Amino acid sequence: MEKHYDVVIIGAGPAGLSAGLYAARAKMKTVILEKEKPGGQIATTDEVANYPGSVEHATGPSLVDRMVEQCDEFGAERVKDAVKSIDFTGDLKVIETESGDVYKAKAVIVATGASPKKIGCPGEAELTGKGVSYCATCDADFFTDLEVFCVGGGDTAVEEAMYLTKFARKVTLVHRRDEFRAAKSIIEKVKKNEKVEYLMDSVVEEIYGDGILEGIKVKNVKTGEVTDIPAPEDDGTMGVFVFIGYDPLTSLFKGILDMDQTGYLIADENMKTNIPGVFAAGDVRQKILRQVVTATADGAIAAVVAEKYIEEKFHA
Structure with missing residues (x-):
C-alpha cells in the first residue's frame, strides 16, 4: 500500500519521538517507523538521573x-515495521518497509x-x-564507593575510567592487549x-549474579588462566562498564x-545531511x-528545519 506523508521519521528512540512531537505539533502529517518497541537504548535504563526536569x-x-504519549496527543502516527529499502533521489523520498508498504514523504528524519x-x-x-552499564555519564553515580571494572583500551575506555574514579572506590581497566590504544596524553594522565x-x-569471560551483579570471571588471553573476581562481601x-565501541545503525x-x-x-548543526530533505x-x-x-534536542531541530524545508520546497 502506498502512503503519503509530510515527514517520515525512521526510529522511535528519544530523537525520533522528539522529532515526531515537534513535527506533529507543527501540523505536519507525520509517521514514525520503528521495527522494535519505542525508546531505543534508554528503554533498558532502570533509572534516569541526568535528564533535566525528569x-x-x-x-x-x-x-x-x-x-510516546506526547507524540500520540499531537497526532503523530506510529507504525511497528522495519525499513527494507529507501530511494532519496526524487523530491518525494520513497521508503519501503518489510511489510510491503511504501511511504512517500516530503522530508525524512533518520x-x-x-x-x-x-x-x-x-x-x-x-x-x-x-x-x-555502557554509559558512565548515565550511571556512575549509582556506583559511589563501590568497585568497578572498565572494559576496553581506547580513548573512551580510559577517559571514562578516569571519570568513574570520581565516584567509585576503585576502578580496574580490563584490556585484551598488553598496551592501551588510547592517546599517550590520556594514558599518562590515568597512570597518575x-x-x-x-x-x-585479559577479557571478561562471564558476568554473574542473582538479579544483581555479584562477580565476574576474567581470562588471561596469553596463559588461558581464568580468575574469579567476586564483589567485596561488604x-x-x-559495576562493569563496557567501552569497546558503538555500532551506528546506518x-x-x-x-x-x-x-x-x-x-x-x-549532519550539520541544523541536522541537514548531504541530501536536501x-x-x-x-x-x-x-x-x-x-x-x-x-x-x-537533535529531534526537535530536525523537525523544525524539516518544516521550513517543506514550506520553501513545496509551498513557495
Missing part, C-alpha cells in the same frame, strides 16, 4: 512512555540510533542495568590516578548519505555526546 526515580521506560558493542559473554544481557588498577592481556555488588544508508569512517551520519538526529549522527538530552 521526576525523582524516573526510569527509562517511564520517560519513553511519556514521550533517527535509527547506535548500539553499544557488547562483550558477548554469559550473564551480560541478563545483568545489563543491574550492574552492567591512584584509584586505577589494570588487568592487561558491598554485595560492583547500513541502510551506505553509499547514499555521507558518513564518517566509523559509519556515523554526517533528509535529516539525521540523535546517536546515529557524528557528535561528541550521545545522551537523551542531546538526542531530543
